[in-house]
Amino acid sequence: MTISMCTPIRGSLRGFVRVCRAAEKHDGHHHGGIECGQSSLQPPQRQVPLAMFFARYFPRIARAALLLSAALTPAAAQDHEKFGAWTTRCETAHEQVEGGCFIFQDLVLREGGQRVLQFAVGFVAGSTRPVALLSLPLGISLPPGVTLRVDAGERTTLMVERCEPNGCRAGLKLKAALLQELQTGAQVSVSFHDAERKVIEVPLSLAGFAAGLATLKGRSGS
Numbered sequence: 001m002t003i004s005m006c007t008p009i010r011g012s013l014r015g016f017v018r019v020c021r022a023a024e025k026h027d028g029h030h031h032g033g034i035e036c037g038q039s040s041l042q043p044p045q046r047q048v049p050l051a052m053f054f055a056r057y058f059p060r061i062a063r064a065a066l067l068l069s070a071a072l073t074p075a076a077a078q079d080h081e082k083f084g085a086w087t088t089r090c091e092t093a094h095e096q097v098e099g100g101c102f103i104f105q106d107l108v109l110r111e112g113g114q115r116v117l118q119f120a121v122g123f124v125a126g127s128t129r130p131v132a133l134l135s136l137p138l139g140i141s142l143p144p145g146v147t148l149r150v151d152a153g154e155r156t157t158l159m160v161e162r163c164e165p166n167g168c169r170a171g172l173k174l175k176a177a178l179l180q181e182l183q184t185g186a187q188v189s190v191s192f193h194d195a196e197r198k199v200i201e202v203p204l205s206l207a208g209f210a211a212g213l214a215t216l217k218g219r220s221g222s
Contacts, residue, residue: 081215084208088216101216102133105204119190119204121174121182122216129173130213134158134190136168140200141193146170149189150181150206160192183210 081088083103090101102122108115118135134146140160147155156178158170174182182188183206191201 081212082208083212083215085205086208086212088212090216103209103212103216107202107204117190117202119188121209121213130179131173132158132171134170135166136160136170136192138163138165138167139195140168141195141197142168144193144197147189147191148178149191150178150185151187153181153185155191182206183213 080090086103086105088101088103102120104118104120104122106115107117115135116137118133120133121130122133123130132148136146142160142163145160146158148158149155156172158172160168160170162169185206187203188206189201189203191199194200
């Protein structure tokens, strides 16, 4: 499938190099080796720690993390549809998963297709308030946290609570103002710091976000 190119990533990518083998041959700066958009439908490795993390640190949205982990497996995914740069995934209730829908976008390496960042927004069945989930690369500086900024709007800070072998995690329940910005904006920038405290800013397109969110609201009954 075709993956659209991101606008240039600002800052050094040394933090990415440490966890992305395909980037090891670069000199620590962006050389066009990273793309963003819909990933392949193959499940990312080791999704269980993500659910365990949110169950431990964000008990109120643990169901959402568990849902996302399950929905990323082809066997569990009931359906998926692309809306611009975003992809929806829905899950019917079974076992510990209560069902619901998410829309997500991945940042992946061109060589090897390894995922280095994921931004997802979605609903657990019966919930009317969406949650945002971020999966980030290892090697980042934790104290500054992560910020989200839609276009030239205000920044929203998320705390990075824990890092697992497959990445660092952050999440929050979206307030109405930020959700509105995501639905009407053109671009959301995810910013964090590398091990040397230098800012890395990753821009993600919001094309298709509003349409995808509206669709999954109906699917999840929100």
